[in-house]
Amino acid sequence: MAEPRPVLEMTGIVKEFSGTRALSDVDFRLFPGEIHALLGENGAGKSTLIKVLTGVHPLDGGTVVLEGRPVRITSPLQAQQAGISTVYQEVNLCQNLSVAENILIGREPVAAGRIRWKELRRRAAQLVTRFGLDLDVSAPLGSHPLAVQQLVAIIRAVGSGNPAAADEGDAAAGTRVLILDEPTSSLDRDEVEELFALMRRLRQDGVAILFVSHFLDQIYEVCDRMTVLRNGALVGEHLVADLDQVNLVKLMIGKDLDELEELSEHHTEPDTSEPFLKAEGLSRAGGIAPFDLEVRAGEVLGLAGLLGSGRTELARLLFGADTSDGGKVYIGGDQAALREPNDAIGRGVAFLSENRRTEGLVPDLTVRENIILALQAARGWTRPVPASQRDELVAKYIAALDIRPADPEAKTGSLSGGNQQKVLLARWLLTQPKLLILDEPTRGIDVGAKAEIQKLVVSLSEEGVAVVYISAELEEVLRLSHTMGVLRDRRLVARMANGPDVTAGRVLEIIASGEHQ
Amino acid sequence: MSVIDGFRTRAEGLRLLQDRRLPVLVTAGLFVLMFGFGAFRYQSYGFLDAQVFMNLFIDNGYLLVAAVGATFVILTGGIDLSVGSVIGFTTMLTAWLVEKQGLPLLLVAPIALGVGAFGGYLMGYVIHHFEIEPFIVTLAGLFFFRGLCLVISKESISITDPTVDRLAQTHVPLPGGSFLSIAAVISLAVLALAFYVLHYTRFGRRVYAIGGNEQSALLMGLPVAGTKIAVYTVSGFCSALSGLLFTLYIQSGDPLHAVGLELDAIAAVVVGGTLLTGGSGYVIGTLFGVLVLGLIKTLIQFEGTLSSWWTKIATGVLLFAFILIQRTMTGRRRT
Ligand SMILES: Nc1ncnc2c1ncn2[C@@H]1O[C@H](COP(=O)(O)OP(=O)(O)O)[C@@H](O)[C@H]1O
Numbered sequence: 006m007a008e009p010r011p012v013l014e015m016t017g018i019v020k021e022f023s024g025t026r027a028l029s030d031v032d033f034r035l036f037p038g039e040i041h042a043l044l045g046e047n048g049a050g051k052s053t054l055i056k057v058l059t060g061v062h063p064l065d066g067g068t069v070v071l072e073g074r075p076v077r078i079t080s081p082l083q084a085q086q087a088g089i090s091t092v093y094q095e096v097n098l099c100q101n102l103s104v105a106e107n108i109l110i111g112r113e114p115v116a117a118g119r120i121r122w123k124e125l126r127r128r129a130a131q132l133v134t135r136f137g138l139d140l141d142v143s144a145p146l147g148s149h150p151l152a153v154q155q156l157v158a159i160i161r162a163v164g165s166g167n168p169a170a171a172d173e174g175d176a177a178a179g180t181r182v183l184i185l186d187e188p189t190s191s192l193d194r195d196e197v198e199e200l201f202a203l204m205r206r207l208r209q210d211g212v213a214i215l216f217v218s219h220f221l222d223q224i225y226e227v228c229d230r231m232t233v234l235r236n237g238a239l240v241g242e243h244l245v246a247d248l249d250q251v252n253l254v255k256l257m258i259g260k261d262l263d264e265l266e267e268l269s270e271h272h273t274e275p276d277t278s279e280p281f282l283k284a285e286g287l288s289r290a291g292g293i294a295p296f297d298l299e300v301r302a303g304e305v306l307g308l309a310g311l312l313g314s315g316r317t318e319l320a321r322l323l324f325g326a327d328t329s330d331g332g333k334v335y336i337g338g339d340q341a342a343l344r345e346p347n348d349a350i351g352r353g354v355a356f357l358s359e360n361r362r363t364e365g366l367v368p369d370l371t372v373r374e375n376i377i378l379a380l381q382a383a384r385g386w387t388r389p390v391p392a393s394q395r396d397e398l399v400a401k402y403i404a405a406l407d408i409r410p411a412d413p414e415a416k417t418g419s420l421s422g423g424n425q426q427k428v429l430l431a432r433w434l435l436t437q438p439k440l441l442i443l444d445e446p447t448r449g450i451d452v453g454a455k456a457e458i459q460k461l462v463v464s465l466s467e468e469g470v471a472v473v474y475i476s477a478e479l480e481e482v483l484r485l486s487h488t489m490g491v492l493r494d495r496r497l498v499a500r501m502a503n504g505p506d507v508t509a510g511r512v513l514e515i516i517a518s519g520e521h522q
Numbered sequence: 523m524s525v526i527d528g529f530r531t532r533a534e535g536l537r538l539l540q541d542r543r544l545p546v547l548v549t550a551g552l553f554v555l556m557f558g559f560g561a562f563r564y565q566s567y568g569f570l571d572a573q574v575f576m577n578l579f580i581d582n583g584y585l586l587v588a589a590v591g592a593t594f595v596i597l598t599g600g601i602d603l604s605v606g607s608v609i610g611f612t613t614m615l616t617a618w619l620v621e622k623q624g625l626p627l628l629l630v631a632p633i634a635l636g637v638g639a640f641g642g643y644l645m646g647y648v649i650h651h652f653e654i655e656p657f658i659v660t661l662a663g664l665f666f667f668r669g670l671c672l673v674i675s676k677e678s679i680s681i682t683d684p685t686v687d688r689l690a691q692t693h694v695p696l697p698g699g700s701f702l703s704i705a706a707v708i709s710l711a712v713l714a715l716a717f718y719v720l721h722y723t724r725f726g727r728r729v730y731a732i733g734g735n736e737q738s739a740l741l742m743g744l745p746v747a748g749t750k751i752a753v754y755t756v757s758g759f760c761s762a763l764s765g766l767l768f769t770l771y772i773q774s775g776d777p778l779h780a781v782g783l784e785l786d787a788i789a790a791v792v793v794g795g796t797l798l799t800g801g802s803g804y805v806i807g808t809l810f811g812v813l814v815l816g817l818i819k820t821l822i823q824f825e826g827t828l829s830s831w832w833t834k835i836a837t838g839v840l841l842f843a844f845i846l847i848q849r850t851m852t853g854r855r856r857t
């Protein structure tokens with residue numbers, strides 16, 4: 006393939022957010038007439054790269070060359086004027102304005118400074134129809150479902166060429182680079198097809214398209230080339246035809262297969278009792294597709310999948326942190342309506358969230374206060390835990406979990422990540438949960454603490470506590486769980502008993518292909 | 523001609539509750555109801571005289587102008603607490619320049635308007651570029667301008683200038699024998715202009731976009747900074763103009779004029795159906811808000827035996843009721 010000059014070339018891009026590097030020395034190039042996938046797990050820096058390019062965030066280092074000329078883009082407005090149209094990951098429209106305005110605001114047709122409303126609606130309707138959509142463009146955007154809003158955002162980006170050209174029905178005139186950051190997350194199959202058809206049409210016209218999606222099938226369906234990021238660094242650029250899905254997933258995770266195999270070890274103890282928790286067809290639109298799940302007392306259910314595959318969303322449904330919009334949950338044999346975490350807590354479910362800093366721990370309170378919080382909440386605020394009992398409990402758990410420093414009066418915020426995690430665990434254990442959901446309990450903590458937490462999970466399960474264990478580290482899940490669930494593209498694609506035949510390789514295969522024999 | 527985009531979109535009665543015009547209609551309905559009540563109760567006291575209605579505009583013209591400015595700010599999701607102080611300062615500045623310095627009103631008026639607009643511009647600049655809550659910045663503006671009043675003079679300055687007197691006394695005759703004051707006519711012109719700007723210019727639509735979602739407006743490539751600053755400039759300008767109208771109305775400058783008037787302006791905007799969270803509301807609603815508040819005063823005057831603080835109580839009750847209505851409406855919209 007003869008390579009023309011890239012329309013966009015980013016070199017040595019660096020971006021820091023208050024000291025932490027979101028992007029370090031990333032190169033990225035985009036050719037006219039190609040669809041280029043930007044890939045990586047959640048948090049890899051895809052959206053940040055896009056925001057740096059389009060002037061939402063200032064650049065901390067590196068150069069951007071657009072059509073051979075170095076440019077410095079400092080605002081989304083400037084990016085648009087330079088011919089870069091963007092649909093950001095968060096739907097970036099105004100709910101209170103009409104669909105027509107959302108599509109054309111900033112480019113409204115005017116005569117002597119006066120907006121020509123009729124013309125505006127006509128143009129918007131034309132663009133909407135071209136996309137095969139039938140909707141009332143003068144209705145407020147907020148009255149339409151999320152999928153339609155996402156389509157409107159795409160129509161806005163695609164139609165943002167010069168207004169006169171849009172008038173002629175040549176929607177994309179003036180747009181040289183189209184950026185779509187996870188535009189398909191709330192679209193159904195037909196709408197995705199419609200979008201792909203449009204993308205192919207634009208590619209034909211020489212538009213360069215940057216496409217982000219965590220649906221790997223979509224990447225392979227529509228993209229020509231891909232760039233993989235991991236932890237803010239460039240992993241590589243490949244032609245889609247040259248790299249299969251399994252190898253792509255390995256690049257995204259950054260682990261070699263052999264390395265994973267070596268670590269895995271299995272133990273299965275068949276359990277025949279009634280499940281403690283049972284989910285039937287539980288789902289949440291935009292979060293996770295309907296799934297069935299069972300966890301028994303003393304069982305460790307491991308959930309594997311890429312970041313962003315729906316693991317956390319699944320856990321939050323089981324805990325009532327999000328409300329489901331379909332399906333049923335049975336806890337201890339009874340159907341449970343989980344409308345808020347309290348409903349689950351009352352039934353003996355505990356949830357250690359992956360964001361321990363923002364969603365659980367109060368850094369300014371002492372270790373003692375943090376530990377006692379959930380127990381106090383369970384008793385109700387009018388019945389304080391007696392001081393002697395409280396101190397005894399706290400001392401017991403500090404010792405049992407080996408929290409360091411072993412000082413109940415230490416400020417929790419000053420503890421290391423691993424010890425903070427133990428404080429949170431202690432808090433939940435104090436309530437004597439029957440089901441413990443752990444979302445990334447070992448992320449960002451040191452090796453020693455990691456091993457201790459894993460040991461604790463094993464001993465809890467021996468005591469008869471049911472555990473749902475979520476981790477991005479496959480080897481950890483394989484080692485700990487009795488049963489495995491694999492998630493992919495916000496769908497629980499496989500459930501199986503852990504055993505010698507369940508290897509890291511096989512799980513990776515499922516993550517990559519979504520197929521489970 | 524469809525006046526506002528999205529006005530005639532859905533005919534279904536079920537959707538009526540979600541219609542953004544509903545609060546305006548409710549306020550307009552309330553006004554009609556209250557007026558009907560007055561007409562019925564005080565029939566024999568001449569309540570139905572057209573002039574009683576016109577006096578609503580004459581007595582509240584300055585409030586209308588201030589509230590129109592506040593509408594711009596509130597539509598972006600901001601707030602301007604400096605309105606009353608800027609009005610008070612304008613009365614002082616005008617009285618002082620006209621009376622003590624002997625400058626002609628024709629020269630003083632643009633100066634006063636410029637000072638108000640510049641004050642608003644500065645507050646908008648600080649709010650946007652230093653990312654400080656509008657509440658705090660305009661609170662500082664409130665103290666600053668009130669303090670400036672006292673720098674000019676601690677005493678009230680009454681105005682004897684013949685031009686001011688003539689302008690204040692001029693009656694603009696209306697068919698049917700009633701009349702409006704110059705100030706009332708100016709306030710209605712400001713209202714019409716504001717309506718045009720908000721609904722027929724790109725600037726106006728940006729105001730709504732920012733109120734709807736500032737982050738989105740930025741990502742859509744709209745000039746958010748300029749628009750936000752402009753909105754506070756508009757409010758500063760309207761406050762100064764309101765101050766000039768107030769000077770005409772009361773013919774004096776006083777460091778304590780219009781204390782707390784920003785709260786009346788905000789109340790009028792809210793009662794007029796504009797959401798304090800921004801992005802939803804109509805400046806026409808603000809007119810009805812001002813008229814309702816004005817009518818409460820008139821009714822209490824006609825009643826004769828009620829003391830004037832009943833105005834405050836009635837305003838409080840109304841405000842409360844309207845905030846509740848807004849709350850249920852936005853709650854509905856989110857689901
Ligand atoms: N505005 C921000 N402030 C601080 N950190 C941020 C901000 N935006 C993104 N990050 C961080 O940068 C990293 C990359 O995030 P992002 O680009 O959103 O990843 P992706 O789009 O690949 O999922 C993450 O660790 C995220 O927490």
Ligand SMILES: [Mg+2]
Nearest residue numbers: 051052053094
């Ligand atoms: Mg992203």
